[in-house]
Amino acid sequence: MHLTSAPLVAWGNAWLSGHVGLDDAVDAVERRGGPNLIGTVPPGDLPFDSGVPLRTSLVRLRGLGLSAFRLALPTWGDPCGLIGPAELNQAAIEAREGVLVQLAERQVGLVPSADRRGSSYVGVSWAPYPANDGIPQVPDLADAERRLKLTLVRVAEQLQGVDDVASFAPAVHRALGDLGDPGTPPLAHGYPPRAHRVAAQAERLAKVVSLAEPGSGRGMSAHQIELRAQALRELDGVVRRALVAAHAAIELP
Missing domain, CATH: 1.20.1440 (de novo design (two linked rop proteins))
Structure with missing residues (x-):
């Protein structure tokens, strides 16, 4: 199980809690998966721009009240860490992972996929989705x-x-x-x-x-x-x- 979402959650929360700086957090995430970018953003009011580096997106999200990253590791019949809606759930279940990002007035989901360009470039593309409000049930x-x-x-x-x-x-x-x-x-x-x-x-x-x-x-x-x-x-x-x-x-x- 090679998880792309787990480093973003761990180092993102370490950054939010003041234990590491933003550059150190992003560097740690990208050491695991290569360059991280926001993928194609669907029409709507999601607070992302397509093709923007993860570091830039995190700075913008911090200005929108970013307060927590939550890990989701779902499978079919077991949506562990998810809260909907169906479009986000399906994408995360197919990927077997995802991240919930808590902002001041809403929550959004990020689902990773491999970003391959040519023979040598390997990175991560994060597809954003609207997420329902609320906190998913997390095991003690x-x-x-x-x-x-x-x-x-x-x-x-x-x-x-x-x-x-x-x-x-x-x-x-x-x-x-x-x-x-x-x-x-x-x-x-x-x-x-x-x-x-x-x-x-x-x-x-x-x-x-x-x-x-x-x-x-x-x-x-x-x-x-x-x-x-x-x-x-x-x-x-x-x-x-x-x-x-x-x-x-x-x-x-």
Whole structure:
């Protein structure tokens, strides 16, 4: 799971909370995905201009009361972090990610896509959408961490002796053993230690999930394939919620 939206949320919130400057925040975001631009802006009253660099857009949004970035990691049937309307939800679900940007008088959504030009230029294009007012339901960080650990243990037990051929179960067990060592935190300055820990654990588990494509399962019975698919769905759901919870766990002005 390579998320484009997560760095913007983490470093954007670090900037809003005064822990980093704007240039440092944008530089950190673009180190992960390349140059960031606003894509084609549809007709309407969205506060963006097409083709404008992210840095310029953030300055303008700050003047409109920008106060928070919120991470959305939805899938079909599970609009995690979204609040509508349908056009924004569909775009974010298809991308499997998005960002809600809170302004003084409204909320807007940004959905990323790869921006490729020629053979060497690789960046990110952000498509803006109107968003409904309101704050999406975000999992409690402590509860998200607990569910992450419990689900990992349960999945590892369920797949014991089932998925060794596909190498998913061994990867789950290795991840379980690594939970005490979060490695390099994926969040930005200003986030509490628990948020750094949960985000790092969730990112590691997201890689585990990505190792196992749902359609694979060579040498397995139909029942084993279904068990494996259920485990993948369950683990993916708690990983996405843990990442959303971790990226929301910062004190904003």
